[in-house]
Amino acid sequence: MQNPPKKLLDQVRDAIRLKHYSYRTEETYVQWIVRYILFHNKRHPKEMGVPEIEEFLTHLAVEGNVAAATQNQALNAILFLYRQVLQIELADRINAIRAKRPQQLPVVLSPDEAFAIIQQTTGVHRLMLQLLYGSGLRLRECMELRIKDIDFTQSQMVIRCGKGGKDRVTLLPQSVIEPLQLHIQQVRLIHQQDLELGYGATILPFAFNRKDPNASRQWVWQYVFPASTRCQDPKGSGIVRFHLHESGLQKALKQAVRLAKISKRVSCHTFRHSFATHLLQSGYDIRTIQELLGHKDVKTTMIYTHVLNRGGRGVVSPLDR
Structure with missing residues (x-):
């Protein structure tokens, strides 16, 4: 009797651990992948592609007003899902509206x-x-x-x-x-x-x-x-x-x-x-x-x-x- 296939998020965790990423990275990637799926009304990522990724990232920048680092983090999580878990290589370049990275100097104490x-x-x-x-x-x-x-x-x-x-x-x-x-x-x-x-x-x-x-x-x-x-x-x-x-x-x-x-x-x-x-x-x-x-x-x-x-x-x- 064959074992039932693993759920998508379990596959994500296995792939992350195989790459020896930290537990914090694992939790972060899983959270972003869940948000991506929920944003598109629980559609399976296999049914989606570059247009849906661009729509999600644009939403984060325009309506979510997230920082550039946060948007990049979401993008990395989604790319990991497609490339490392689903084994799907995205053919088109992702052209979402990108959050602006502020040119800030670090706060320094005397x-x-x-x-x-x-x-x-x-x-x-x-x-x-x-x-x-x-x-x-x-x-x-x-x-x-x-x-x-x-x-x-x-x-x-x-x-x-x-x-x-x-x-x-x-x-x-x-x-x-x-x-x-x-x-x-x-x-x-x-x-x-x-x-x-x-x-x-x-x-x-x-x-x-x-x-x-x-x-x-x-x-x-x-x-x-x-x-x-x-x-x-x-x-x-x-x-x-x-x-x-x-x-x-x-x-x-x-x-x-x-x-x-x-x-x-x-x-x-x-x-x-x-x-x-x-x-x-x-x-x-x-x-x-x-x-x-x-x-x-x-x-x-x-x-x-x-x-x-x-x-x-x-x-x-x-x-x-």
């Missing part, structure tokens, strides 16, 4: 502002903000740090599968080493308690759990910032301890900005912008900063040179002479 915000936080949230600012980490990179990725001897960290799936090495600030070591000692106690209770597993990247079934319980694979409770693995491999959720740090940062009375729109990524800008101001080579940030193209890093212009491209006003 060193005093960055420290003032960090001082308004405590515990693990302070430690995480210190790493965002002191090492130039993205929020997700900070959350997904594992014990094996931190090298206290060399004062550095290895960022695994950053944006674009690239690994890189960045610095570990000296001022963070002692509190981070104390924090890791507490994390080890939690892990030992989990093991004693018959748990202690975490989520492993890609298919590593098939290569080494015991790796998920090894100390080196544990998250540096584990969640306070255990949960069910969303991919179905049992009870695991995941990393902290981003929303906890985001809420703590919002409150810290308010307490520090900083009148700027500050997000976790603002600390990464500030890290790069302050290194440039200190005279570090832009290629070095590019490597620390993990940018593929130095043009991306060049945006941080805007602060060196000091307004008006470095021109001194005649009023100030």
Whole structure:
């Protein structure tokens, strides 16, 4: 007896996992594909093509007023559906009305502002903000740090599968080493308690759990910032301890900005912008900063040179002479 064919969304999930995309990408792609199907009154994607894709993307830009990055994300999800799942190559070029990408400069804190915000936080949230600012980490990179990725001897960290799936090495600030070591000692106690209770597993990247079934319980694979409770693995491999959720740090940062009375729109990524800008101001080579940030193209890093212009491209006003 043959097994019934898998549902479309299950096929999408299988294809994404075969490509070793992150769980977040999996959820995002599935959501966009569902929205695309619902927009066209639940028609099957096989019955649709370029005109329907253009109509959906145009709707997002014109009526949904989404950002250019959001529209591109939707397009990537739909293209993945057709090319990787349905094995359909779209012959015509997609000419939807595209959302405009604004030419915005990044928000940057002064060193005093960055420290003032960090001082308004405590515990693990302070430690995480210190790493965002002191090492130039993205929020997700900070959350997904594992014990094996931190090298206290060399004062550095290895960022695994950053944006674009690239690994890189960045610095570990000296001022963070002692509190981070104390924090890791507490994390080890939690892990030992989990093991004693018959748990202690975490989520492993890609298919590593098939290569080494015991790796998920090894100390080196544990998250540096584990969640306070255990949960069910969303991919179905049992009870695991995941990393902290981003929303906890985001809420703590919002409150810290308010307490520090900083009148700027500050997000976790603002600390990464500030890290790069302050290194440039200190005279570090832009290629070095590019490597620390993990940018593929130095043009991306060049945006941080805007602060060196000091307004008006470095021109001194005649009023100030």
